[in-house]
Amino acid sequence: MLTLGSAGIVNQLMSGLVLVYSRALSVGDFVDIGETVGVVSEVGALSTKIINMRNEEVTIPNAVLVGSPIKNYSRLAGARGTLVSTKVTIGYDTPWRQVHAMLISAAEQTPGLRALPKPFVYQRSLADWYVEYELFAHMDKPLERVPVLSALHANIQDQFNTYGVQIMSPHFVVQPAGNVVVPRESWHAAPAEPEAGGPTTGTLQQPGTPV
Known part of the structure; x- marks a missing residue:
């Protein structure tokens, strides 16, 4: 039975x-x-x-x-390595090009992350008070994912502190007196560099595409 x-x-x-x-x-x-x-x-x-x-x-x-x-995380870790990512939310008063440059620089300084394929950043959402950025980078050893991410988070903090940018999500209790915008002359604040094709062009990289 x-x-x-x-x-x-x-x-x-x-x-x-x-x-x-x-x-x-x-x-x-x-x-x-x-x-x-x-x-x-x-x-x-x-x-x-x-x-x-x-x-x-x-x-x-x-x-x-x-x-x-x-x-x-181990299954697709081939010649290109496996992807790791982390997110930050930054206010609209910080130039997005500067945020991209700081995040990529932090990844390039993190032991365990690969230089190629190059790290890249996506803007995942445009919320009421902030932009959500997600940094992607490749690594060879999936077993080291946690310590590598910890080192990456430390480097991100160092990068943002170096350039005086707060890692926070601002919330306005009252309407600001002026519009919260980034003036054109600040679009490429350090460590961002002007794009070869003009001030508004960018490179779109899809996961899994050669660099």
């Missing part, structure tokens, strides 16, 4: 087969599953074990894994 307990075991076994044949993860992969980030140490018939960043072994039932989004 099939009991509730045996049905649960069968479910775990079937989930384990799904993980194996879908190749969603393998031993040694650096993954992000829900609140667990770490290295896969074992993929069993009933559960999967992950060593997290605090050197703790986390056991996750395979049925839970099959029903959860799995971010595998």
Whole structure:
């Protein structure tokens, strides 16, 4: 007779087969599953074990894994490396070209991030009081993702402090007396440089395209 307990075991076994044949993860992969980030140490018939960043072994039932989004940072880390990204929100009174230049400079100074393909920045949204920027860069070793991101965040702070730009999202309680804009003469504030094609041109880079 099939009991509730045996049905649960069968479910775990079937989930384990799904993980194996879908190749969603393998031993040694650096993954992000829900609140667990770490290295896969074992993929069993009933559960999967992950060593997290605090050197703790986390056991996750395979049925839970099959029903959860799995971010595998190791799977696509080929010749170009794997992408890492981080976001900042900066007010409209800071020239966007300056923000791009500072973020890219911070990435170029971070050990563990590749010089090629070059780091690049997207403006993800234009909110009421600030612009959301996302910096992308490539790295060779997915297992070093957390310490490399920590070093990148430190370099971003140093860059913004060097050029006197606050990393914050301004919120206006009252309407400013004047318009919050960047005058044309400040469009290329250091460390930004004028574009060869003119003051309003830019280069659009898509993820995965050669540089």
